[in-house]
Amino acid sequence: MQIRSRWSAIVGYSLVGAATQLVWLNFAGVTTVAAERYGVSESAIGWLAQVFPLLYVVLAIPCGLVLDRWFRGGLVAGAVLTALGAVVRLIGDDFGWLLAGQIVASIAQPLVLNAVTGITGRYLHVKNRPTGIAIGTASIFAGMVIAFLLSAVFTTASSLPAMLVVTAVFCVAAAVVLIVALYTVQAPFAAVGSSRPDRSALAAAWGDPLIRRLCVLAIFPFGVFVAMSTFAQALLEPAGVSGGTASTILLVNVVAGVLGSATIPILVVRRRAESALLVISLSATAAACVLLALAPGAFTGFVAITLIGLLLLPALPIVLELVERRTGEAEGTAAGLIWMAGNLGGLIVAVVVGLLVDHPVAAFLVMAAIALIAVPGARVLRRPIAELRSQSQL
Template sequence: MARVVTGSRWAAIVGYSLVGAATQLVWLNFAGVTTDAAAHYGVSESAIGWLAQVFPLLYVVLAIPCGLALDRWFRPGLVVGAWLTCAGAAVRLIGDDYGWLLAGQIVAAIAQPLVLNAVTGITGHYLAPDDRPKGIAVGTASIFAGMILAFLLTATFGPSLHPMLVVSAAFCLAAAAILTTALRTPGTFAPAASSTPAAAATPAAASTPASASVRADASAPADASAAASAPASASTPAAASGSAAASAPGPDGQRPGERVPGERSPLRIAWADPLIRRLSVLAIFPFGVFVALSTFTQALLEPAGVTSTAASAILLTNVIAGVLGSAIIPVIIARHRAESTHLALSLTFTALACVALAIAPGVLTGFIAITLIGLLLLPALPIVLELVERRTGEAEGTAAGLIWMAGNLGGLLVAVTVGLLVDHPTAAFLVMALIALIAVPGARSLKRPIAELQPPSQP
């Protein structure tokens, strides 16, 4: 017997947010104690740097496979990601040497795409359509909150590395347990039918958005009454003939994994859509600038008399502003359908802020410019991911993987470029300004395709 699902399950979002924060905590545990860690483990500072660099490197390789896994086995894939993160944090405690440390980082880095790619899927399965922009904003903000937690643990324990690793492992264990408990039952929603042109040509996309809010009760067998209760999807012969199969959810509330004859794979569905391709290319630029700025702020501002302590405070304030912005701004932007405008303005302001840092570097300029960059630029990620959730439906894990992969690739490329200019701060800041400006026309060109999407406030 069919029923209309209206209740969001925020416990799943809370569990996901904790695991998302855990991935960033493990990633950045050594960002603030590079010198102390190198001395403790008897390795170079570059070797300690690789404890963080393995994350974006493996993300670029694993983003698409993990996205495909989530599209096929959402709940099991996300739970595996949570416990792999926990396992990686635990492996670092086996022995007090660099080998165990690197092994643990690699395990956690393998888990990260399974967790971060799921930010759109967790909202699509467990939140009503009206709540999904808010859920994506909260889930993304928690990722940045994990960065703050890493900085706070570094400040609290300083060179005492073992206690820091123990606390990190305990947090990962608690986060994985909470998420696993929240995901014991399937989500009451299924991803909306994809609105991509490629998907529309397949049997899987025969149902209309209006039918996406009507799901078969998991406790009752799917039958013809489910199709009868969804007049929007039953209005066409194709939808009527496919409704029985579409309304038979698997263990996680999705359709069975068997492919419908002629149905395209999630990767082909996602990549065939020009909007997803354009969003993926666009993600390279804000990701790249943020990663480069986070990596080299202290070195670039040091010639202007900014101490490492002041630089750390600037970066911490930057991420705090980003967390607040990511939790609030995307919800407002989605309500007013102003995604393209915000993306263009945030990139323009980032360019101007980098120019200001090139012309007048200093503590005050650093605090103002970099904090406002965090406030305006970091919300670009949840804004883009919310567009992906609305656009791709059942290929959302793969599409989110494309966004994350592009972003991590941009981070590597821009960070390497800025790293080559680290002894020339003015040139480095101007390069970051140019990279941000290059993306502005692309952000503005998204206005029309975004306007054609179904509004987030409609099921």
């Protein structure tokens, strides 16, 4: 009798994945009014988001090792800490409590995001895992959409506490759903002997040439996406694009990424076209950045940045699906390496583009060049991916 997939665990995970991004980006669309309410600079409000990628780079590997050793406990800890961080922000109406809550939630983020391959590997049949990874990853991007929508609803300084309450309720509910799912549904595909020593898990992940290639590759699309999301408004402003229009463009960009991440990877895996999709997405991203450099404006911004979201964000679930197939018991550590590389790329490229923020043409061309640099690396993945597919069919 064939063992059935347990989709309730994926639903719970998806809610918590969205919750991490909601807490992370709560203030992205209301930076100015938040600075006014809490009596700090806009730069200080920016740090409420920046602590997440900074701590992710530090904690990605340790959290991956925790998940490989104690998967359910590690993931539950991530869900609880996310909810706790959201609740801590309600204790006092000042910046100190906001920062404390953000730090708690940022510690939780790698425990949750690193688990996307582990949850699918333990609760879904092999044939359903690409779909599970696509859904789990799309939910992470969906959390960004929710954050942008809340910032569009709660636009005044006096309404920010209500936004924090809504966020906390969502995070607590998501944690409860996941915990109930994990403790009432047995993991039918849990690996036997998954309590391998930590160093062995790290060696298994980093010692794999394909995983190392994927880590290097992840730096580039992550970097371009983070830099574009961070500086699109400032780079398009000289072309007459208002802040409201730029925010709408970025929202459409993420929505396109959610839809693309939930659908494109499933089709790509079925057609065995992972390498081709990565090449196409990177090339299209480079072309879109060149278009923005040569003809910036509201229309070209919508077209180019939406295309980037639609094609570039699905690269993440495709890479994570390859990691899940490749690593087995060390998938938490391997996923941590991918996320760490991506966040590192985001920090580096964002810094470079930030230095060029007063020179939009140069900034867009730099992002185009960064995307193009990764194309040869995506192309050479065709052979190792084919070998991985043949091994999995044995």
